[in-house]
Amino acid sequence: MPVSHHHATINGIHTHWVEAGEGTPVVLCHGFPHLWFSWHRQIKALSEGGYRVIAPDMRGMGQTEAPPDKEVYGVAAITGDLLGLLDHLSVEKAVFA
Known part of the structure; x- marks a missing residue:
């Protein structure tokens, strides 16, 4: 199943993510x-299994902006990025991996 690439400013930074499939949202967070490509095999399997897969490039990696201040890479900022992405996509609840 092909993925679709998306970009938006979320939580104050330019963010990139891919999506595939429909159904219960599953957000795949890489380390x-x-x-996002680290999940490409899981994206295919999950989307074919009836899930809406959302896989962002996390803050500072890939096509997502890398703020220069090292203090903005903590749990609070990353959580804000993920919640902001769900808000942007009008997703109320998702499974995270």
Whole structure:
């Protein structure tokens, strides 16, 4: 299943994510130093299994903006990014991995 790429300013930074499928939203969060592409096999399987998969490039990686201040990479900022993405997509509830 092909993914669609999206960009928006979320939580004050330019953010990139991909989406595939329809159904219950599943947000796939990668670690350092990976990208959304780290999940490409899972994206295919989950989207074919009836889920709406949302896989962002996390703050500072891939096509998502990298703020220069190291203090803005903590849990609060990253949580804000993910909640902002859900708000942008009008998603009220999602499963996170």
